[in-house]
Amino acid sequence: MKKISTNTLLSTIIASCILSCGSNERIITDNGKLYNIDGKNIERNGKEVTNQLNESEKKTINQLLKEKEKRREEEKEKIDELEAAIKEKEDIEKAVKETQRELKKQLDDIENKIKEHENARDDYAKIKTELKEEQKEFEKLKKHGTLSKAEIKEWEDNLKKLTKEVKRQKLN
DSSP states (O other): OOOOOHHHHHHHHHHHHHHHHTTEEEEEOTTOOEEEEETTEEEETTEEOGGGSOHHHHHHHHHHHHHHHHHHHHHHHHHHHHHHHHHHHHHHHHHHHHHHHHHHHHHHHHHHHHHHHHHHHHHHHHHHHHHHHHHHHHHHHHHHTOOOHHHHHHHHHHHHHHHHHHHHHHHO
16 A cells, blocks of 8 residues: 655645535524635625625624634644654654664674784784794704705795794785
């Protein structure tokens, strides 16, 4: 089912009131008589009675008509105020949603940076541990004299690479 906005609904109600009221008005006097007013003509029970009414009755009917028009105008003003309040509320809700999206994005960015920092710290710890273990192993093998000059050179090259990697990871 399609959702109808409140503004659309209120506008439809106003339009239907205006169209249904048109220039024909129905007035009920204090004594319970029903009159239809069409422009300057006054009818009762479908018969023209404008000339049959005395000035006091015409004045009463016209006063009731003015009061009805005044109430209608006040109601229209209230509707306009409500429509403006609804629009303002919708604008505020839209702004709040946008702010929430922005804050969520900022939060996600911060969480990602924290994870990257933690990963970099873990990588640094791993490579540093690996360097220490390799240095220990190299010193042990070197002490026992089981390494050839080519193997010593190879070990030193590997340790230099690991040392560079440790320094690089430390900067992250």
